[in-house]
Amino acid sequence: MTVLLFILGVALVAVGIALSIALHEVGHLVPAKLFGVRVPQYMVGFGKTVWSFRRGETEYGFKALPLGGYVSMIGMYPPAQDHDGAVRQSSTGMFQQLAADARKAAAEQLRPGDENRLFYRLPVWKRITIMLGGPLMNLLIGTLLIGVVVTGFGTVQLTSTVSEVYQCVVADDEQASRAAAGTEACQPGDPEAPAYAAGLRPGDTITSFDGEAVEERGWMELTELIRAAAGREVTIGYLRDGEERATTLTPLLTERPAVDINGQRIANPDGSTRTVQVGFVGMGSEQRLMTLPPAEVPGLVGENVRAVAGVVLDLPARLAAVARAAFSDEPRDPNGPISVVGVGRIAGEVSAMEEIPLQSRVSTLIGLVASLNIALFVFNLVPLLPLDGGHIAGALWEALRRGVAKVFRRRDPGPVDIAKLLPLTYVVAALMLGMGLLLIYADIVKPVNLFG
Structure with a gap:
């Protein structure tokens, strides 16, 4: 019975994580469609497509690796321009070639009539709204779940x-x-x-x-x-x-x-x-x-956000501590970062604790999913590509450049070309992958001990 309860707890939290990821992408999808951007794909996961269907101009589906999700929008990269504003037809150099390849792949998605449906041609506030939609969806989910826990379960x-x-x-x-x-x-x-x-x-x-x-x-x-x-x-x-x-x-x-x-x-x-x-x-x-009144929920959410932000700001030191613990006898910090494997393990242990009332176990599982959504909200706002915060930072920089040019009556500098940042994007993505692998390894060989 204990094993079945453990598996049930893991499964419930896994479903909660999958729904959180799916709704995060809905947060991007809905404003993108409202603002007229064509969205070829909405996918949960990465890699090979396991199952999908098409409705209208968008393919919806699931990929083999449930480690995230994405919404594909056309026109993410503007065409390359010379200093005089003319479109550049070719480029040299490794980094320039990366940007050129990305632009070429994006251009292959274009169809007749897409000229006014490109992401980069949207006003800055619309682009920020689209990119903020995902993190704000996680914040909304986290707030609702924290509200359920503190007002319903206590x-x-x-x-x-x-x-x-x-x-x-x-x-x-x-x-x-x-x-x-x-x-x-x-x-x-x-x-x-x-x-x-x-x-x-x-x-x-x-x-x-x-x-x-x-x-x-x-x-x-x-x-x-x-x-x-x-x-x-x-x-x-x-x-x-x-x-x-x-x-x-x-x-x-x-x-x-x-x-x-x-x-x-x-x-x-x-x-x-x-x-x-x-x-x-x-x-x-x-x-x-x-149990607490609903008026207490925003304050509790704020405390959660501040706590996660503190972990993110101190992430290099905390990851170093995780690495030391994983490869030595040093214990894990119970307040340090953990992977989805660690979250699943905690969920299973909580679910299997038959000495704890069922209501308390359910409350804890809901709280885990709520905390994960708050973490997704904060982490996705880090101003580095490929995170949502990186796109938001690019849009804000574009607004600043254009505002300065307008004040000094200079030529419009045009949209910020985030394709030029692809080398940095790949570095950040590699670091995130390495961080994930480290945390998964640590959660297997030296899991966080919350229950003694």
Whole structure:
């Protein structure tokens, strides 16, 4: 039964990924057709065509390698021009030949009557709309799925209710050494934890801190207030058995692990945990499964986008860490990039956890597909060809060039010739392929361990 559940989880997420890719391409297809561009092909996957059908002037189908998709639009490359604006008939050099071959292949798709249906002849805003359509479709899917999860199933939230109160304060490295020795209890001489000394106990609900109200899901905000109040006596309000109470405490200045916006510990380049000097009182939060109102969804989507953007901006270092882990005993970073193989494996493991309620497993699988769509949205906006962001950057550069020429009353420089960037495009594509192969290999030999 466990094996069947594992396979079912993988299959469900695979279908979700395929639909996400297909809808991404629909995001390009619909505005392209609305703006009159002829679209010869709409395909999910690459390589040999497995199945297709034709409707109107477009062939729709599936390719053998389900690693993406594409919409073929005519007129992606403008004709080559000399400096005086005349169409150039031939070119020399390897890079020029690449561009010439691409233009020739594109020209072979043209039919009589296509003169006004070429992509490069569209106004800049229309081209940007077409290229933004795919990423925005992924953002829409991710937003809808996150909305389903948080408003329908609920998510585990840190609450303002105290789950535990430490009797003493012990440095992080000392805690680790005591845990290794099996002597985690407080020792004589350990400073008393401020929360314990102030009379706070598990089950108390914090309502205010130093005059600032604390909401039910405001534990992270409370933590920041505590960290900033080191060495200063403050009043803290709390509920116990329905009775409002108040006490005073002074957060101790201690060395604690640095955390990111998601509450995850930040690692140094050598793999050790980064630490900061902050206020500490010694209490933990009770976690609770809670549904959230729809108004919370945009903020959660924004947090997801920022988190993925942080991974993308730090991608070279993170890929280097993946490579080190894949070819050594170093563990994988659970917050690092993973491939579709890794996503499928996580989906299978979640689905096979029969000790977890079915509702929670379904919610997690939906959340995985939502996170993948947010990742597709962010990654496709990277301003490098062949990604959508590269085409958008080219269109914006064209608008800037033409705008400057108009202001200074110069000759219109014409459309940006992205065919000249094909060598760079091939390099980027090769790097993306290498990244994918590395992540797939790492997810096979050294998978990310999320469940212990």
